[in-house]
Amino acid sequence: MLSDIILTTLINGSTYALLAIGFSLIFGVARIVNIAHTAFYMVAAYCIFFATHRLGVNPVTAMLMAVIVIVLLGLICYKLFIEPIREHEAAVLIATIALAMIFQEVMLLIFKGDFRTVPPLVSGYMNLAGVKVGYQQLLTIAAALIILAGVWAFLIKTRLGLAIRSTAQDREVANLMGMNEARVAMLTLAVSVAIAALTGAVVLPLTVLNPHMWMQPLIMMMAVVVLGGLGSLKGSFAGAFILAFSEALIVFLIPKGAFLRESVALSIMILVLLMRPEGLFGIVFEEER
């Protein structure tokens, strides 16, 4: 059973990590709580579905197209809805909730509530410790690790990455040092939604597409970032695997309570907020950065 739990943790944890890191990145840099983050992931999934099923584009090209569309959409949304109210964090939070609802309703209008799917990039399965595991699932883990490594390299090795990290450390000082903080925030949002789109691309063949598919990952993503520490990439990574592990434990140890997985994640989130509000790797809220 332990091997099953570890395997399930790796599969789900990598998806949560991808989502949580994108979310954490934009919060850490620009203090934008982007509730619409998983809605971008949902829209990306629909873009891929549309490109592959309606336009006949091959899946890999469709994924690249989806990332471009989502980055453009993210930038437009930032300019129109977020930038004018950026200084008011609560207003931004509410605006992004509204954005997510708009995305959901538009997708519902275009594609209706029917469930849809795309074929896996690699079909088939293999036996791992006596349990069948799909190649697509293994590909998801690999892709998640590659994307995470890419994000890390981008942040560490590039000038923009340096700008993002320094803005995350101290916005005002970064501004004083000549960095265009607003521009860095916009570019970070682009990177963040691009990660959301890539997550959609990687996860889509494993899941079922519908306009409400953003809600369940949102709950898990919020729980992950609170556990790991708001704005902490390292924390998001660790939090994702911790929560995926707790989920797997519930399904394997209390099969009749499998539906409780989200409730447990939320309970962990509340406990963390009560006992250690800064999360595992976060910065204390009151502390001025």
Add this chain to the structure above:
Amino acid sequence: MKNLKLLLVIFLAFFLVATVAMPAWSADTIKIGVIGPMNFSQGKGHWNGALMAQDEINAAGGVQVGPKKMKIELVKADSNEFISMTDATNAMELLLTREKVNFVVGGFRTEAVLAMQDIAMDYKTIFLGCGAATKSICDRVGENYDRYKYWFRITPFNNIFLARGNFIHLAMVAGIMRKTLGIQTPKVAIVGEKQAWVEAMITAAEANIPKMGMEVVGVWRPSQTATDVTAELSAIQRSGAQIVFTIFSASVGVTFAKQVGELKLPVVQVGINVEAQKEGFWEATGGMGNYVMTMNTYARDVEYNELTKPFVDGYIKRFGEVPTYTADTHEAILLLSEAIQRAGSLDPDKIVAELEKTDEEGTAGRFKFDKNHDPVWGPGYLTSLGVQWQDGKLVGVWPNKWKAAENAPEITYKGIVDYKLPPWVIEAYKK
């Protein structure tokens, strides 16, 4: 200028009165509210079935109500009940207060239907349920007849009969596994979404499956909207299950079937999977839902009686798919119009009395209500079908030489074909 302002005020007042009073102008029509999750296939079924009934009745001149003929007028209401209970109750309130409908058909999710039922009963409006299976919805009629007598369930039959029907399907599949693969005591995993209507079925399944010569290896309860069940599937594989008894009405049915198919797990799926009842299931699972079996009301080329084929063929011709059970709003409106004709009035109490006398053939079998206004299940009445996905086609596989009792006659509906075991299951267990 002053006169112009006065004219404007008069015009606006007239416009306001006209808008508010508009429903009252349509006194020569019978207004029927069709309520359901209209952005989802269940709601589409509600609406399409009702449209078919409306057109059939109106083409024949309408409903004879005493001395005059009245046409049917449908009013669509989106309950959005998968997402918001409040939307559902608001939609029902709007139908009854603003649209002033005479009757309501539809509803899907038990939790929403219970709330909508109370609103309809407050207004003493007949509500014909076409979606929710929970027995307790109809039990309310028996418990408080004066209040709840305006409620009737048209489809599906209640969850006790759903379970009974499913156990018969399960027994058929287990019999085939015994005969074909030599598995004498098949191991069964029960997987049911976390919803009110499932509770009684899980209890019944745990109690009855061992009595049917099978072993229950576990019960799994994923969320009804789960987008990933790989953890559950790993646990089911470990349990050694050979049959998965499914109880799904929501999107998890697609997720589950898709992921089982992708991994080619050596299990057969039998039970209820509402998503698998729809033609879109094949596309939704990318063909991975092959060999899934579910209870269903209609299937291509399967006939309960001479009324089935014209309805199913007409529905396919008009909407391009086989009707799902929520399209039995068609049956609901036909039964209602006949009851109105017999009552000769739109008085709900008189119509209730006539609906209670219903005993006639419908498109899915002979229709009769019990004392709680629940449709009667069983041979000679409604039985539904067992259907299976076989290489892209949803075909009827039950009843196939079914004997309800030892000395009862065999029942096989016209168009039924043999059940097929998935080839990878045969390969996994064939000795």
